[in-house]
Amino acid sequence: MIELDQVTKRYDGIAAVDSVSLRVEPGELVVLLGGSGSGKTTTLKMTNRLIEPSSGRIRVEGEDVTTVPPHALRRRIGYVFQRLGLFPHLTVAENVGITPALLGWDARRIRGRVDTLLELVELDPAEVRDRRPDALSGGQAQRVAVARALAAEPGVLLLDEPFGALDPITRERLQRSFARVRRSLGFSAIFVTHDVVEALLLGDRVGVMRGGRLLQLAPGRELVRAPADDYVADLVRGPLEQARAVESLIAGAPARTIAGGDAP
Numbered sequence: 086m087i088e089l090d091q092v093t094k095r096y097d098g099i100a101a102v103d104s105v106s107l108r109v110e111p112g113e114l115v116v117l118l119g120g121s122g123s124g125k126t127t128t129l130k131m132t133n134r135l136i137e138p139s140s141g142r143i144r145v146e147g148e149d150v151t152t153v154p155p156h157a158l159r160r161r162i163g164y165v166f167q168r169l170g171l172f173p174h175l176t177v178a179e180n181v182g183i184t185p186a187l188l189g190w191d192a193r194r195i196r197g198r199v200d201t202l203l204e205l206v207e208l209d210p211a212e213v214r215d216r217r218p219d220a221l222s223g224g225q226a227q228r229v230a231v232a233r234a235l236a237a238e239p240g241v242l243l244l245d246e247p248f249g250a251l252d253p254i255t256r257e258r259l260q261r262s263f264a265r266v267r268r269s270l271g272f273s274a275i276f277v278t279h280d281v282v283e284a285l286l287l288g289d290r291v292g293v294m295r296g297g298r299l300l301q302l303a304p305g306r307e308l309v310r311a312p313a314d315d316y317v318a319d320l321v322r323g324p325l326e327q328a329r330a331v332e333s334l335i336a337g338a339p340a341r342t343i344a345g346g347d348a349p
């Protein structure tokens with residue numbers, strides 16, 4: 086569904102993305118995981134031509150993206166931005182229905198699709214349909230952003246830290262809700278995050294990026310059991326140790342803090 090073949094992006098001779106190759110199979114969700122500046126967003130934006138690669142090939146649904154006009158490509162690929170990108174002057178229904186409207190769907194079909202998607206992302210259409218984005222909570226707005234990206238029934242979805250700005254409880258709720266939406270619609274997706282737990286829980290496979298390179302692309306289980314190098318090992322160790330510390334706390338064992346000392 087998505088295929089990157091030795092894709093590189095250079096800025097002033099420096100590689101932001103360095104010879105990255107990966108394939109996303111039909112229905113698969115690949116997470117790109119890495120620290121700030123590792124090249125995740127640049128990789129995502131090259132996939133829908135918001136950024137043009139310096140070299141390499143990208144195919145989406147079998148087609149070389151350079152042969153598809155960018156606006157046509159972006160109508161076929163849903164995109165959820167790092168910072169929302171909802172249009173503040175449009176209502177929720179207008180935001181969600183914008184791509185179907187551009188594609189010339191009739192008003193009844195758009196309305197039906199908008200309501201179906203709002204329900205799918207667990208919002209009550211009657212309650213939020215006519216509100217503007219500033220009248221929504223952060224979590225509600227992010228649900229609307231996901232609904233909007235899915236409105237024109239794309240086979241491919243790109244998500245850039247979609248839940249990054251939310252508190253942990255809202256974030257976890259949205260992760261669960263997104264996993265459900267994915268099961269019911271079955272699209273392929275690339276999901277960018279710097280959150281290791283989110284990556285392990287949501288990704289069919291997780292690609293770890295550092296300095297523009299893809300260090301390892303594997304199911305989360307394999308990253309934990311057989312990390313390709315010390316960087317990957319260190320990256321996954323932190324949250325695993327945290328989880329173990331919490332478990333022993335719950336079990337009533339004399340818990341030790343992550344720093345190694347006894348918990349208060």
Ligand SMILES: Nc1ncnc2c1ncn2[C@@H]1O[C@H](COP(=O)(O)OP(=O)(O)OP(=O)(O)O)[C@@H](O)[C@H]1O
Pocket residue numbers: 096100101102119120121122123124125126127128279
């Ligand atoms: N327009 C640009 N001009 C010059 N350098 C850029 C440009 N865009 C990105 N870069 C550089 O490319 C590298 C990769 O950036 P990118 O945004 O892809 O990283 P990221 O992993 O998504 O980081 P974050 O998690 O902070 O969003 C960084 O070093 C960044 O400074």
